[in-house]
Amino acid sequence: xxxxxxxxxxxxxxxxxxxxxxxxxxxxxxxxxxxxxxxxxxxxxxxxxxxxxxxxxxxxxxxxxxxxxxxxxxxxxxxxxxxxxxxxxxxxxxxxxxxxxxxxxxxxxxxxxxxxxxxxxxxxxxxxxxxxxxxxxxxxxxxxxxxxxxxxxxxxxxxxxxxxxxxxxxxxxxxxxxxxxxxxxxxxxxxxxxxxxxxxxxxxxxxxxxxxxxxxxxxxxxxxxxxxxxxxxxxxxxxxxxxxxx
Amino acid sequence: xxxxxxxxxxxxxxxxxxxxxxxxxxxxxxxxxxxxxxxxxxxxxxxxxxxxxxxxxxxxxxxxxxxxxxxxxxxxxxxxxxxxxxxxxxxxxxxxxxxxxxxxxxxxxxxxxxxxxxxxxxxxxxxxxxxxxxxxxxxxxxxxxxxxxxxxxxxxxxxxxxxxxxxxxxxxxxxxxxxxxxxxxxxxxxxxxxxx
Amino acid sequence: xxxxxxxxxxxxxxxxxxxxxxxxxxxxxxxxxxxxxxxxxxxxxxxxxxxxxxxxxxxxxxxxxxxxxxxxxxxxxxxxxxxxxxxxxxxxxxxxxxxxxxxxxxxxxxxxxxxxxxxxxxxxxxxxxxxxxxxxxxxxxxxxxxxxxxxxxxxxxxxxxxxxxxxxxxxxxxxxxxxxxxxxxxxxxxxxxxxxxxxxxxxxxxxxxxxxxxxxxxxxxxxxxxxxxxxxxxxxxxxxxxxxxxxxxxxxx
Numbered sequence: 028x029x030x031x032x033x034x035x036x037x038x039x040x041x042x043x044x045x046x047x048x049x050x051x052x053x054x055x056x057x058x059x060x061x062x063x064x065x066x067x068x069x070x071x072x073x074x075x076x077x078x079x080x081x082x083x084x085x086x087x088x089x090x091x092x093x094x095x096x097x098x099x100x101x102x103x104x105x106x107x108x109x110x111x112x113x114x115x116x117x118x119x120x121x122x123x124x125x126x127x128x129x130x131x132x133x134x135x136x137x138x139x140x141x142x143x144x145x146x147x148x149x150x151x152x153x154x155x156x157x158x159x160x161x162x163x164x165x166x167x168x169x170x171x172x173x174x175x176x177x178x179x180x181x182x183x184x185x186x187x188x189x190x191x192x193x194x195x196x197x198x199x200x201x202x203x204x205x206x207x208x209x210x211x212x213x214x215x216x217x218x219x220x221x222x223x224x225x226x227x228x229x230x231x232x233x234x235x236x237x238x239x240x241x242x243x244x245x246x247x248x249x250x251x252x253x254x255x256x257x258x259x260x261x262x263x264x265x266x267x268x269x270x271x272x273x
Numbered sequence: 274x275x276x277x278x279x280x281x282x283x284x285x286x287x288x289x290x291x292x293x294x295x296x297x298x299x300x301x302x303x304x305x306x307x308x309x310x311x312x313x314x315x316x317x318x319x320x321x322x323x324x325x326x327x328x329x330x331x332x333x334x335x336x337x338x339x340x341x342x343x344x345x346x347x348x349x350x351x352x353x354x355x356x357x358x359x360x361x362x363x364x365x366x367x368x369x370x371x372x373x374x375x376x377x378x379x380x381x382x383x384x385x386x387x388x389x390x391x392x393x394x395x396x397x398x399x400x401x402x403x404x405x406x407x408x409x410x411x412x413x414x415x416x417x418x419x420x421x422x423x424x425x426x427x428x429x430x431x432x433x434x435x436x437x438x439x440x441x442x443x444x445x446x447x448x449x450x451x452x453x454x455x456x457x458x459x460x461x462x463x464x465x466x467x468x469x
Numbered sequence: 470x471x472x473x474x475x476x477x478x479x480x481x482x483x484x485x486x487x488x489x490x491x492x493x494x495x496x497x498x499x500x501x502x503x504x505x506x507x508x509x510x511x512x513x514x515x516x517x518x519x520x521x522x523x524x525x526x527x528x529x530x531x532x533x534x535x536x537x538x539x540x541x542x543x544x545x546x547x548x549x550x551x552x553x554x555x556x557x558x559x560x561x562x563x564x565x566x567x568x569x570x571x572x573x574x575x576x577x578x579x580x581x582x583x584x585x586x587x588x589x590x591x592x593x594x595x596x597x598x599x600x601x602x603x604x605x606x607x608x609x610x611x612x613x614x615x616x617x618x619x620x621x622x623x624x625x626x627x628x629x630x631x632x633x634x635x636x637x638x639x640x641x642x643x644x645x646x647x648x649x650x651x652x653x654x655x656x657x658x659x660x661x662x663x664x665x666x667x668x669x670x671x672x673x674x675x676x677x678x679x680x681x682x683x684x685x686x687x688x689x690x691x692x693x694x695x696x697x698x699x700x701x702x703x704x705x706x707x708x709x710x711x712x713x714x715x716x717x718x719x720x721x722x
Contacts, residue, residue, distance in 0.1 A: 349664070
């Protein structure tokens with residue numbers, strides 16, 4: 028369960044300008060597929076980073092499975108470790124998030140950093156590779172994979188850390204339609220079969236087919252909420268908020 | 274005019290393009306589509322003379338200019354205005370004319386005066402893309418190639434881009450768009466289409 | 470020319486050299502460099518070169534990859550050689566040794582990077598230098614920096630080519646025209662290369678943070694480094710080679 032209360036964020040190098048987030052209240056249930064839509068500059072990426080504790084809110088609180096991060100106290104290393112293990116992140120550029128020399132080393136990166144013992148690292152890596160169908164590619168250089176495969180690799184890396192919620196920050200925007208379908212199909216399967224929570228952040232409504240609900244951000248606030256049917260019914264409203272629709 | 278006949282390209286044992294033939298008439302709006310890895314960007318580079326064909330011919334009436342997929346690839350100057358002026362200056366225009374060409378182009382694309390003196394690195398994604406297009410457009414190219422111009426753009430960015438592409442087409446320029454965005458294809462209604 | 474930058478380009482394989490522990494290879498490189506500088510006579514010079522040839526053969530890496538990184542240093546070396554021969558009394562002898570040694574250094578470094586993945590080099594450095602942790606040296610961070618740098622080199626050289634193309638479209642000319650004109654084109658290119666490198670580094674750092682880089686004092690490894698019999702054999706050979714070269718040098722050979 029992820030809960031945000033009164034979350035605000037202002038970038039330190041822009042103290043006079045508009046805040047990136049101006050008061051977000053949001054609850055995300057376990058196993059839900061939530062879409063967070065919005066135009067460029069609406070605050071989506073900032074919100075993504077706050078969910079993964081890569082940014083600490085300047086006001087308000089974020090709670091992940093009972094662990095609370097608030098603006099007042101600097102979170103401890105242990106707290107960050109727990110939050111980032113529970114919430115995994117896949118970034119927009121498939122290439123720049125690759126860390127390992129081989130597919131299996133990349134998946135093993137998270138578990139290695141957790142200081143787990145060798146047998147556990149091997150077990151988790153094997154399981155994640157199997158779940159994402161990357162077993163045959165395990166010794167391949169990740170730089171030689173297709174965009175869709177790279178994003179699946181990133182998901183595997185998050186799974187190996189034991190994440191229960193995956194945040195995808197515009198992760199489909201650099202893929203071609205086939206790559207996007209491939210990744211979405213995998214995500215929906217993980218959501219259905221493993222109960223993995225999906226938080227899809229995008230400027231394109233087509234990225235959230237199959238979601239349970241969506242919210243739209245505009246200038247740092249929640250401007251609209253809806254269920255999947257609204258994606259088709261409220262196209263004009265979405266377009267006016269800068270979201271691409273079919 | 275762009276005419277391609279039996280174009281083949283590859284390196285080592287890897288054949289990327291095999292026997293490609295097509296023609297784009299003067300003032301045409303042409304789309305090149307296909308999955309990633311099918312050689313769309315390679316074909317664009319061949320059209321612009323950045324690569325030499327292994328066999329076959331590429332015939333163009335004037336030097337085509339390409340706007341690359343990632344605007345960060347070409348933006349470098351201290352201000353947006355200086356950046357847009359780079360192309361015209363390289364073409365031999367004097368500074369006054371180059372500035373005029375840059376300002377006119379920026380106005381045409383809707384890049385406001387407030388952006389002129391800002392660093393190109395401080396622009397938003399959509400603005401960067403417009404600045405990159407301005408940099409090429411200021412050189413008054415008769416043949417323009419755009420590589421995935423709408424990739425990653427939100428609804429506002431896409432609308433602006435489609436408007437610009439239509440305007441370029443209306444001006445009589447030859448516009449070649451590489452895209453895997455089916456929706457943009459529907460909005461642009463190209464005269465011709467090549468699927469790789 | 471950009472294609473020739475070999476550093477960081479791992480060439481997959483299963484040769485003896487590929488199988489060696491990265492620490493063994495990391496020890497070999499500086500020892501070899503010391504040895505070739507100890508060599509002062511034709512005999513020892515040839516010995517050093519033959520050792521290198523043997524290792525190149527053992528690596529099973531095609532010669533064209535091994536030789537690629539040599540073109541640029543050779544161009545510089547030839548200029549230096551010509552100057553040495555003209556200006557110095559002993560110019561020819563100095564040129565031959567200089568050229569030989571620089572080529573050997575480049576080839577030996579290539580051997581390391583062509584047979585060892587960047588991550589393995591980092592793991593080797595980290596485990597090998599872990600004793601420095603006692604002195605508060607950030608060994609893990611340094612090893613990571615080395616690996617990331619190696620990984621970025623092929624990415625950035627590829628990108629530099631794209632960046633050159635983008636500027637060529639704007640009328641910049643890198644190939645023709647006066648030297649001044651070509652040099653001027655490099656200005657915008659270097660800005661974009663640096664900007665690109667910083668942006669990638671930024672994004673990668675964020676990805677590493679999200680996967681908890683630096684959160685454990687003892688990060689695990691999917692394939693922990695372990696010395697094997699082949700490494701023992703290799704170390705013995707390295708020590709013998711060093712001993713022989715030292716003895717020959719002190720013996721005036």
